Amino acid sequence: MKRSKHGKIYRQSLSNRLVHWGAAFSIFSLIISGFGQMPMYKRYNIVKLPGAEWLGDYSITLLMHYVGAVILIFIVFYHMFVHLFQKEYDAIPKRGDVKESWKIIKAIITKGEEPPSEKYLAEQRLAYLAIGVTVLILVITGIIKVIKNISIAFIPHSIVTISTTLHNFATFFLIFLIIAHLAAFLIKANRKLLPGMITGYVDEEYVKHRHIKWYKKLVDKKNRS
Amino acid sequence: MSNRLTRREFIKNSSGAVVLGTVLLTGADKVFAQTKPSTDKGTVIDLTQCDGCSAKDTPACVLACRTKNQDKFPKVDSDHLKPYWPQKTYEDWSDKQDISNRLTPYNWTFVDKVVVEHNGSTKEVFVPKRCMHCDNPTCAGVCPFSAIKKYENGAVVINDNQCMGGAKCRDVCPWDIPQRQAGVGLYMKLAPEYLGGGVMYKCDFCADLLKVGKEPACVNACPKGAISFGTKQSMRELAYNRAKEVAGFVYGDKENGGTSTFYVSKVPFEKIDKAIKKQKQETNDFKPGRPTMEVNIENKLDSFSGMALSAAIAPIAGIAAAGFAAYNKLKGEKNNHEEE
Ligand code: HEM
Ligand code: SF4
């Protein structure tokens, strides 16, 4: 599986890339259509923009929300189980990650030396946890909201109210996290990761400098085989 | 109408699973409807009896409803009324509280009057209108704050402390029942100019009276006995029996997927609906508060049952795909080793 290219390192498998972009795409469509469920687009005159009329139609935005949700749920379960089956836990936070992420941020600001990192930086692992938990909350509360709309199902109103409130707040938190995720690429050092999510490969030089522990493991593995 | 149909087809055709799911779930729906021991209450509104209290200023049921619910009507401080930014308007009925010939936040039932041709003669028909208390209320299903609840006894009730007044419930109700009053409720405590629009008000089936075993105020008030109250089951039977007696029709049993309100009329409801629409056209009255009576109008939530099934299958499909991917990778690694 270890395809090699000169001066490049294979970082993100096709499976990972599909999960990432599938989730990004479906979450984007969920946010657009989710806001349509708050009667927002009419109120703020967005429906008057050319080509935006459909945003004011609940039956269209709700259908879009359902389609987005089905795709996202599929991806979330695929993602959780494929890593479970393959015992890959690189992105799960480790003890001391909070402290370590501060060190990395300090190093970036002072242009100092970063502590040696694994495949993912400490802040990447923390961001993964935050986004993962938020998306899970959205999925679970979203599923409860779907069930309550089926005429044969009965869910106590108190649970529906709690789910709705969590769903709404988690949405805003997720938007905040997405903005933070994108803002991370304002930092030059992080931009080297972008090709990895597109082609799968990152520069070997970059890995050598920044993900020293991971690089050592890769070299060890190569020497062994 | 044609617009709605194509949209529905669009939804139903979006995937095979959707169609399958819809069939499965509507089938299951019927089984449940038959076996569920009914705690639901219902009413029959007999249009062959109602004369709109022609001799009085205000029909008795309307008056009874207004008196009974006086304390629940919005109390607005008009100094604090502001347009819904960036719109230039807001919905305020506080200076029109006396209006009793349409639905407003201060008038939860009214009697519509139409003239129809039927069997060669012209007839006046009086139609008391209010919330139908649907079996699967669209308004409650889509409320983004879950502010609307359907009670065990069938009453569909808006919580005025939880409502932000976005009026989505009115948009999705087949009869535009809930009506908005600006300047009251939760949104006034947040950012009143920029978020929310007030509180939605409508008939609550006199839920407080039902709780203590009493009848709704309007039922009691009718001098002609045109409104009957009882278990939903018995009301449905009563409606169909009465319809048979007068060779008439029932409205409310199929509409929006089923409701707790059964109208009985000698005149087909298609004609009543047409007459209302014509009158609205003539008086140029398209504001919510004067509902039409479309026959067999569908419940928009039902078209999504199939999508719900896809949502239920998605986790299983995700896990299966993960197993498949992991197995393939394992096999690939093994082959790699064997080649070496
Ligand atoms: C991660 C991305 C998601 C975002 C950003 C998001 C956002 C939103 C927002 C802002 C609303 C409007 C609030 C409301 O109507 O309560 C909403 C509603 C809703 N969401 Fe989501 N959501 C997400 C995921 C999901 C998922 C995974 C599901 C289902 C499995 C789901 C199902 C629903 C449903 C059913 C509604 C409201 C419509 C209804 O009540 O029928 N959402 N969402
Ligand atoms: S008639 Fe309209 S407001 Fe009343 S329960 Fe049905 S959908 Fe809701």
Ligand code: SF4
């Ligand atoms: S049931 Fe109660 S609230 Fe509803 S119309 Fe009759 S009197 Fe008014």
